[in-house]
Amino acid sequence: MFDLFGFLNSKPTSKNVAKDRLKLVLVHDRSNCSPELLELLRRDILTSISEHVDYDPKDLDIKITRTKDSASGKPVLVASIPLKNLKR
């Protein structure tokens, strides 16, 4: 109602809230996997890569999703892990 100065508060638009909630719930819908399993996967992936590379824990994203390219429609485990520097 008094949203004339809406730009002053940084509340996200309701569609972005909807989108984020949907994405989260679909991860579980699609994979049939429990949040615990996802957490286990996440921990193991990070432990094993941390032996070789430094990653940035801030922006990492590990999820189960479906991509347009995967013709099979099977869920895909996607891990986007920003690396700081490669040790070698």
Added chain:
Amino acid sequence: MGESIVITSGKGGVGKTTTTANIGAALAMEGKKVVVIDADIGLRNLDLVLGLENRIVYDIVDVVTGVCRIKQALIKDKRFDNLYLLPAAQTKDKNAVNPEQMKDLIMDLKKTHDFVIVDCPAGIEQGFKNAISGADRAIVVTTPEISAVRDADRIIGLLEAAEIHDPLLIVNRLRIDMARRGDMMNVEDIEDILAIDLIGVVPDDEEVVMSTNRGEPAVFKENSLSGMAFRNVSKRLIGESVPFMEFDVQESFFNKLKRALSFGK
């Protein structure tokens, strides 16, 4: 040999029946020979939306159980000679038909029609399984609400499991004003989440309510926005490339002021 397309959504009330009626009618307007099948046994409605409810003698269950021949059950549309309806049974339940029977029925109809469009019931149980058996392609209808999009996602997975590949998406009842304000998910948001190809965007339109009241699909209305959207879907289905409509709705003064003040946030 024609092509069979199932119109499905998972969630109820997103406009499957309206979509079926309009796409069927629009394809008939394009000169195609079309049959629309109401697969929602026990909750028949496609007849009402098409204004053919008074002409029903036999229904789909009569056909599959051999009470009558297909030709006897098909109802010719009032406006188009090349549009037919195969109504659902109203007094039976979803188990009155099985997927094998549906497959055979659709196979038969494809021999004599260019398009067989199946209106799928809501849900993912027997009625859904019946409706998708025999479908060459699928159109998934959703509205920009989280519950509808979530159910659409589930349906896409089930279609894939049933080996109906590359379903097409219709975003129905888009409130252009709300989407523009960021108060409703827009088409890109939904495409991004569902990751299937878009075949139509249908704006929320009072015309649909009025035309359904009269039993005349909105595609018959020259100047109806939703009618045009459905006509475009049917054109895309027959391989024409039609650009997606630009929804340029006049913004209210208040909104303009608000946007101006928020420096194009």
